[in-house]
Amino acid sequence: MNAPAQVMLTRGLLAEVAEQFGYPVPEELATALGQVPRHHFLPETVWVRDGQGGYRPINRSTDPGEWMAAAYADQTLVTQFTDGLPTSSASMPSMVLRMLQLTKVTAPDGSRQQPFSVMELGTGTGFNAALLCALLGQGAVTTVEVDAVLAEQGERNLKAAGYVPTVVQGDAARGYPGSAPFARVLATFSVDQIPLAWIAQTAPGGRIVTPWTSAWCCYGTLALTVSASGAAEGRFHDFASFMPMRPSSEQDTANGAAAQAIAAEEAKSATELSPWAVAGGDLDAEFHLGLTVPGAFFSWDTTGEHAPVRLCVEDTTSTSWATVDYDGANSTEFTVTQAGPRQLWNEIAVAYASWEKSGRPDVDRHGLTVRADGRHSLWLDSPDRPLVDDRVLPPG
Incomplete structure (x- = not known):
């Protein structure tokens, strides 16, 4: 040229x-x-x-x-x-x-x-x-x-x-x-x-x-x-979406483990929190949830096999899982099923409510302190305002 x-x-x-x-x-x-x-x-x-x-x-x-x-x-x-x-x-x-x-x-x-x-x-x-x-x-x-x-x-x-x-x-x-x-x-x-x-x-x-x-x-x-x-x-x-440092084998493990956990005791309930509110593309909400509900990840099932639309939530750290079903008609209440040691949907609902109470903060209001011993502490607006009772990430 x-x-x-x-x-x-x-x-x-x-x-x-x-x-x-x-x-x-x-x-x-x-x-x-x-x-x-x-x-x-x-x-x-x-x-x-x-x-x-x-x-x-x-x-x-x-x-x-x-x-x-x-x-x-x-x-x-x-x-x-x-x-x-x-x-x-x-x-x-x-x-x-x-x-x-x-x-x-x-x-x-x-x-x-x-x-x-x-x-x-x-x-x-x-x-x-x-x-x-x-x-x-x-x-x-x-x-x-x-x-x-x-x-x-x-x-x-x-x-x-x-x-x-x-x-x-x-x-x-x-x-x-x-x-x-x-x-x-x-x-x-x-x-x-x-x-x-x-x-x-x-x-x-x-x-x-x-x-x-x-x-x-x-x-x-x-x-x-x-x-x-x-x-x-x-x-x-508030920008950038890049490939991860290395492929995660944990997610594959969690998928298999969660599938085995289906036979475990299931808890059914209803929720007014829309699955689209937490996983529908609002990056501010999703970013906050990613920080405050560590290990949780989601996928959408639109095959209609279980419900017209289903949000599937799983966990990279345990066999816990949850599903949230939309029946195709009622958009104000959704059916929740959960199993495993973590009540994943309950954690997500609490974290989302906290995000709303804080004024729906955008990405830029979040921060991180990495201490000399490797502990990661997340905060909102300033280090003296920790997220979720000072949830601390383990050192890498």
Whole structure:
């Protein structure tokens, strides 16, 4: 592709990103995006949503125009499948740039910060690492990738683009002590707990930014500041949905265990809480439930085998399960069935009522403190207002 064509495509992408932001892309980020052509970091085949819940491939050789248009569109592109599931992707450029803004690798006016080191966790295609190199200099960047194939490919992509940061093939949960301490740690995948290694490898006053996930809801981005005592504290932010750090085997175990628990004693009741209120796409409510009802996850059954619509709730930590049935006519009362050591629907109802009582707080009002011993404490508005009687997550 010639230079004028690339400039035009980059301008179009910047316009899309600015529309997402609601303001012009800061000059330093726009310059970095112009220096790092996205298409150089994509494989011959990428996959996009097909509009029917799946993905369709776009091949550079057979569909060069569509492939290039996809490369410079503000959309997520799947770049790797494993066992039929997407396991690596090129994130939306607007999301990438928002993460860089939140990480504070540039000043509020877009100018470059003083030189400091940054550890990226999840190299993937190498695109984000290249942006960091363009912003900070390649000597300041360490990037860690658990997948050996992706690490090798990412390093090749970076070298082809003229960047030679430190590329490490290893477990991102362990970070990379060889280049620590870092002023910034940035993950490109979601987690439900902060590994202590990340905090230990971040300099006091440094910043950790990572997408967040829970069994209930994969959404939100967490930004933490590390203290000299080895603790970290910060708020969640209302954007981003990223693939998890590693596939969860717990959910498969819970599915099987819950199926076995069906024969256990069942408790039936009725509820006025609509299943759509807690699992119908209200991300503020679902994010709150993910924090306050740990381990619970849901699926919808619309086959009509048991009810016209059924919400199925299960637990990654036990054999507990619950179902909430809509009979197709009554939208003010629903039939609940529960079994197992946890009364999952009761927990969800209590957590949802607490969310409403607190004024239906959005994602940004939630925060997290990671203590020096690894205990994770969730809070609302400020650390002195703990969530659900100071529910504490176990250390990772």
